[in-house]
Amino acid sequence: MNILILGSGGREHTLAWKIAQSKKLTKLFVAPGNAGTNELAENVEIAVNDFEAIKALVLKEEINLVLVGPEDPLVNGIHDFFLNDAQLKEVAVIGPEKLAATIEGSKEFAKEFMLRHNIPTAAYQSFTSINLEEGYSFLESLKPPYVLKADGLAAGKGVLILNDLKEAKSELKSMLLDAKFGNASATVVIEEFLDGIELSCFVLTDGKNYKILPMAKDYKRIGEGDTGLNTGGMGAISPVPFADETFIQKIEERIVIPTVEGLQKDQYPYKGFIFIGLIKVGNDPKVIEYNVRMGDPETEVVIPRIKNDFVEVLEATANQKLDTIALQIDERTAVTLMAVSGGYPEAYEKGKEINGLEKGNESLVFHAGTKSHNGKVQTNGGRVLAVTSYGEDFKDALQTSYKNIKEIDFEGMYYRKDIGFDL
CATH class of the missing domain: 3.30.1490.20 (ATP-grasp fold, A domain)
Structure with missing residues (x-):
């Protein structure tokens, strides 16, 4: 089948990397993509909110499934746009419809939803x-x-x-x-401020059935010891060492099931990923926020741990047959380190040449803010590359990522040297 991924970050490169391995894939497109997706798929210079241009591409290339990476087009109603168009309505879209996407688009909407369905959260x-x-x-x-x-x-x-x-x-x-x-x-x-340690729970739902994907923990602050300004994420680890089976069971019973059932009860049509930002307060999970897509950089550690043919998983989601899929999870730990542009998350420069990408083959390197220019790879954003490694535990995996990130270089490059410090 022909598949289109919308987006241009590390999340989209990771999804493209996974989908490209599928036996069911005929051709893969990414819009607009980056220098990494360019190696696996055909990049198409279309903005994620340009629904008419996306429609033209889907019809021209006979695309069967659209996987929406970022939240913006979902909150703006891309799924509804497809459903309401006679030429597009048979094309599968992975991502909730506009009303359901409001769960990320409005914090107040999300809080009212949690209150209605007795989902534990801050006052x-x-x-x-x-x-x-x-x-x-x-x-x-x-x-x-x-x-x-x-x-x-x-x-x-x-x-x-x-x-x-x-x-x-x-x-x-x-x-x-x-x-x-x-x-x-x-x-x-x-x-109210909740004092505890944060983690992320990822759920894939077809609107009726659900699968809990591997949990992850990311590191948001720019500075070591979790100091300084918030970023889109400086690194991530999966699985989460402090989330044992008992705690994960609490998350499923108190949060995941009421969320999926709540979406059905409220008639919020949902086929796609639910990213539940959690905090462990004592031994209890509470919800900080919902997102309607995969997180970034968590995708770079969650997706590499899924062994299934991912196109089969997405097809089952589109056809409301997720209950027929048994998720196979790699037992190893995956960690990712994010290399960012100097000055990020404040002002930074683009267009810096990236060297050393051909080295460090023990790690997977996912592109985020990159572009191809005259045969060279250049920086094109604040968060530039995610270096992901497997290991027997997070320390082992981190050692590999730190070794390999040192092989990569661009002017002003910065990464945190303390990911996992609090575990």
Whole structure:
């Protein structure tokens, strides 16, 4: 079958790498893709939100299945666009319909969903510019640190965790009155702070059945010891050493099942990945957030641990037959390290030549922000490459990734040297 992956990051390169191994694949396209996907598929210069251009490509190349990588086109209704078009409605789309995608598109929507279905999460209230003073009062009722979340999509940057009440009030004002995160912060969700260790649970659902994929833990902060600004993720580890069978059972019973059943009860049509951001508080899991796609860089450690023909898994999802699939998981640990551009997550330069990609064959190198230019690979984003390795445990796997990331070089390259420090 002919398959199209939408997106251009490390997640999409990893999915392309996995799908390219399938016996069922005829031809693979990635739009817009990167220098890594270019080696496995045909890159097509189309933006992920250009639905008309995507339609033209799907019809021209007789594409049977579209796998949506990032959240934006899902929140903007790409699945509905296909269903409502006579020429496209038979094409399988992996990713929820627009209403269901609001579970990532709006923090308030997600919180109301959790409340409705008794899914454990932090206590919260939502505020707009109209009730700013009430927001101040709610902050006063909480113990620090204070958690402020822009309601809408803010490219992973709309969450602030602050220790000072005065600063929290000032930031709330800035979000609501000065549009600090644009329209995304027209509504702000203020939450109680949950103290614990975070992890990510990935679920694939066909709208009726579900499969829990390997769990992962990522590292968001730019600085070592989890300090400095938040990023899209500086590294990840799977499986998660502290998530034993008993804890995973709690996640399934208290969170995964109520989530999948809740989507059905509320009639939110969902065929695709659910990324559940969790925190372990004591011995109990609570939900921090939902995303409607795979995480990045977690994809770079989760997908390499799945042994199945991935096209078969996606087909079963599209046809509501996930119950016929038995997931086969590699017992080894996978870890990934993210090499980023100097200055990231603030201002950084693009177009730096990347050297050493042909070395370090013991690791898988997934491209994120890269492009091909005159036969050379150049940087084209903040997060540039993910170096993934297998090992008997996370320390063993990390050793291999650290050894191999040293073979790669570009001007200003930076990576964290302490991934897994807290395990």
